[in-house]
Amino acid sequence: MSKTCLIIGAGMSGLTAATELRTAGWNVTLVDKGRGVGGRLSTRRIGNSRLDHGAQFFTTRSTQFCRAAAAWQAAGWVAPWYTEDGHTRYRALGGMNALAKHLARHFHVQTETKIETLAVTGSHWQATSESGVTFEADALILTPPAPQSIALLGNLAPEVTTALSVIDYDPCFALLLTLDGPSLVPAPGYTRPAGGIIDWLADNTQKGVSEGPAALTIHATGAFTRKHLNTDPAEVTRLLLEDAAPYLGSTVTASQIHRWMYAKPVADNQSMCISAMHPAPVAVAGDALAGSRVEGAYLSGLAAARRICEIR
Ligand SMILES: Cc1cc2nc3c(=O)[nH]c(=O)nc-3n(C[C@H](O)[C@H](O)[C@H](O)COP(=O)(O)OP(=O)(O)OC[C@H]3O[C@@H](n4cnc5c(N)ncnc54)[C@H](O)[C@@H]3O)c2cc1C
CATH class of the missing domain: 3.90.660.10 (Polyamine Oxidase; Chain A, domain 2)
Incomplete structure (x- = not known):
């Protein structure tokens, strides 16, 4: 069975990560709180x-x-x-x-779906939306702006949230x-x-x-x-x-x-993405991690997808 990855955010980072993981044979679920894709x-x-x-x-x-x-x-x-x-x-x-929209053409992006809580059960991620829908996946990629990703992760992956906390x-x-x-x-x-x-x-x-x-x-x-x-x-x-x-x-x-x-x-951060193995595979991507531009978002999404492929 294909491995599963939940990607939060369908902007340039999330769409790039989704495309890369799909090519590598992953089963990808993409959610975004917006009315459409793009961020x-x-x-x-x-x-x-x-x-x-x-x-x-x-x-x-x-x-x-x-x-x-x-x-x-x-x-x-x-x-x-x-x-x-x-x-x-x-x-x-x-x-x-x-x-x-072109980049999202292969995906059924679940829009108007704001993830509010994250949890880990066993080695799986569990994400619950504002309206109570739950998503489960082997791996997770977060692409919201750093303060929003920190709030979602809470104390689940302290080394990730510490690295994100310097981003403004x-x-x-x-x-x-x-x-x-x-x-x-x-x-x-x-x-x-x-x-x-x-x-x-x-x-x-x-x-x-x-x-x-x-x-x-x-x-x-x-x-x-x-x-x-x-x-x-x-x-x-x-x-x-x-x-x-x-x-x-x-x-x-x-x-x-x-x-x-x-x-x-x-600030121009060039770490590309921040990831952790525990409590379950997670990577954070976004323009803040690879240069504050569309290109940085693309490169960071790519790096996050590759990191997830490596750590599984
Ligand atoms: C005014 C402005 C001008 C810019 N000008 C340029 C420019 O000319 N050239 C350039 O290269 N770059 C420019 N940028 C920067 C560029 O837009 C970004 O670098 C890039 O689009 C970021 O992509 P991203 O995927 O990292 O983040 P985003 O596009 O922000 O995507 C993150 C997504 O996560 C979603 N999300 C957040 N929280 C949740 C949640 N809890 N649940 C579900 N979904 C969630 C959001 O809805 C969003 O769609 C500009 C940005 C702005 C705002």
Whole structure:
């Protein structure tokens, strides 16, 4: 009988680990608390407009990820957007979440399933969701942000939670806007205004992701977001709009604001994944363990799957 692995989280790390384990003959169960797959590979709709909401692009530095990106490009899932500092920025066709959906195509991901408790019975993991559904597996891979994985593990694997406890994240406000005419965002559709409260501003129409005259994604800096964690979202929107004014060029027709609590890991940790044999095989993966990017999430998911294959 195939060995079984439960993977918590269907973002880039979880989907990569699932693909690797499936290839190695494992029986994989993937759960995610979100309404769909992708995690921070998130794309939202406002009317006919489509806006990348979390990750805006990915770069490729490692041989393994270059190979994966080349396969995704050949499949027509991703395409180069622009090149800066010698690194090509890839966009996903149809938005970053479409890439996650492609990667999830072989799996029946159990979405809207938030794991609340973990236990070990004998040498098996037992995970129970908020709605009382129980999952059992020989091995476990956790991919939520570190503080959430620590809370789930409790005192089950102290060496893992100790290693995770040093990881911190910057939060990020994301403001999404549709406009009734073209924006003034310079080609090829992004800017990083210096010295203000905006870290990144992109026009999803120019990027080739959205229909409509202009659809903007605005990310606030980590410092601004930390300072305004408890500020009324309407006031945060007003402050960001004030800073974004030189790039609007047309009237705002709709807006949405969202706060990513765990947007980007602060320090660059290169441990790839953290694992333990006892009380049952477990590995923790995520961008925080292999560079704070989509590529890091991919590499970490791959490392976690390989570690699980080794320790069984
Ligand atoms: C605003 C923003 C901008 C970014 N820009 C870029 C960029 O331009 N380029 C780049 O390379 N990277 C960027 N990133 C980072 C990139 O998005 C991440 O590195 C990558 O997507 C992380 O993937 P992951 O699988 O490690 O984590 P996640 O995508 O966070 O996946 C974790 C998953 O676990 C699920 N989960 C959590 N707890 C539970 C639970 N208890 N039960 C079930 N499921 C659970 C979550 O729903 C989530 O889907 C950005 C991130 C943000 C937020």
